[in-house]
Amino acid sequence: MRPVLPQWSGTLAAKAAAFITVMCCALAALLGVLVHVQVTNQTVGQARDQALQRLTQAAERYEAGDTLRQGAGVDPPQLPGELRELAVAGGRGTMVADRAGRPTMWAAGPVDGGRALAVAVDYSQQARTIEGLDQAIVWSSGLAIGATLLVGAFSVTRVTRRLHTTALVARRISAGDLDARVNDPRTGPRTKAGPPDEVAAVAAALDSMAASLQGKLLAEQRFTADVAHELRTPLTGLHAAAELLPPGRPTELVRDRVAALRTLTEDLLEISRLDTGRERVELDTERLGPLAERAVRAAGNGTEVRVVRDVSVETDRRRLERVLGNLVANAHKHGRGPVVLTVEGPVVTVRDHGDGFPEYLVAHGPQRFRTEGGSRGHGLGLTIARGQAEVLGARLEFANAPEGGAVATLRLAAE
Numbered sequence: 001m002r003p004v005l006p007q008w009s010g011t012l013a014a015k016a017a018a019f020i021t022v023m024c025c026a027l028a029a030l031l032g033v034l035v036h037v038q039v040t041n042q043t044v045g046q047a048r049d050q051a052l053q054r055l056t057q058a059a060e061r062y063e064a065g066d067t068l069r070q071g072a073g074v075d076p077p078q079l080p081g082e083l084r085e086l087a088v089a090g091g092r093g094t095m096v097a098d099r100a101g102r103p104t105m106w107a108a109g110p111v112d113g114g115r116a117l118a119v120a121v122d123y124s125q126q127a128r129t130i131e132g133l134d135q136a137i138v139w140s141s142g143l144a145i146g147a148t149l150l151v152g153a154f155s156v157t158r159v160t161r162r163l164h165t166t167a168l169v170a171r172r173i174s175a176g177d178l179d180a181r182v183n184d185p186r187t188g189p190r191t192k193a194g195p196p197d198e199v200a201a202v203a204a205a206l207d208s209m210a211a212s213l214q215g216k217l218l219a220e221q222r223f224t225a226d227v228a229h230e231l232r233t234p235l236t237g238l239h240a241a242a243e244l245l246p247p248g249r250p251t252e253l254v255r256d257r258v259a260a261l262r263t264l265t266e267d268l269l270e271i272s273r274l275d276t277g278r279e280r281v282e283l284d285t286e287r288l289g290p291l292a293e294r295a296v297r298a299a300g301n302g303t304e305v306r307v308v309r310d311v312s313v314e315t316d317r318r319r320l321e322r323v324l325g326n327l328v329a330n331a332h333k334h335g336r337g338p339v340v341l342t343v344e345g346p347v348v349t350v351r352d353h354g355d356g357f358p359e360y361l362v363a364h365g366p367q368r369f370r371t372e373g374g375s376r377g378h379g380l381g382l383t384i385a386r387g388q389a390e391v392l393g394a395r396l397e398f399a400n401a402p403e404g405g406a407v408a409t410l411r412l413a414a415e
Helices: 012-064 081-088 124-174 198-244 249-276 288-299 317-334 359-364 381-392
Strands: 072-074 093-099 102-111 115-122 284-287 304-309 312-315 340-344 347-351 395-400 406-411
Touching: 012 072, 012 093, 012 102, 012 115, 012 124, 081 093, 081 102, 081 115, 102 124, 124 198, 198 249, 284 288, 284 317, 288 304, 288 317, 288 340, 312 317, 317 340, 317 347, 317 381, 317 406, 359 395, 381 395, 381 406
Parallel strands: 304 340
Antiparallel strands: 072 115, 093 102, 102 115, 284 312, 340 347, 347 406, 395 406
């Protein structure tokens, strides 16, 4: 199982900054400890050698019966207890301890009578040297960490900014802007911006994918438009010929199929125009309740209209009636009655009591000529309805009611 990152894990830039900070702190701490230990050992070693040398001289003067110099004495009261016990036991040693509030290097050794001869050497200068070194290590480490963090954050931010730009372009492409391109300055051979890197490779792949997708969609749009235009002429002739046929059941069937082909051709042309993204709306202020009633009357299929709260909307009346008409027609064709159109403010819902929308349609929206489980599919009506809704700046959503039935919801902007 993949580990779940905590919510505070942050973005890539924050993670990189945290990683750089931790690594710099760890490196600075390691180097600081090594320098501190090395200098401290050297300083303490020199002070110890000096103290032992003075202890040897003091022992020689004591054995010769001469007066001991200042800083040397037998069993001085300030001598640390551990060092005194070592000297009485016959050993020689050194120890750093305070003497009158000052750090002192003590050296002690045995003398006659089970006593200890000790020498005190001032250790203040060495202690100040080590303290100053520690402060210098801390300040230099802080400066190094800060400088490294700034440089690292600047470098990482440049990368993340390019990644963010690539992500924005990808979202624009998914939203339908097929002309969007990253155009990363490092794409291609070595450029003035620097050699190509992994981010440039991702940007180049996205641009290539967008160009390929745009080419395929444009080819599909041209093919759809060309087919629809080419079909109009023979269908017009078929329609005229069908009108000349003698009355009868075969004639009715021919006229019905010709009408279906003409409707399909007109739908293909409308989808072709919607795909170009160049449709222009003719806005006007309309009362939504009466407009919905007109759309239902035009459909002529006995849909119930409920106006809970009527509002005025600024919209293109022809396009909105087309959207509502397609939703109502789809509900009667693929669902079961009763079909109810409800106006509640700027929200219009069309509800039937059939088996509901297929799962793919609820999740991904209508798809042209898509069929589900061998059924007749949903044709082009819902595709046109969604396209016209997008032209109007409205949002069309598809869902299934908990108690059964399909629900199409159109959300408009109120005036």
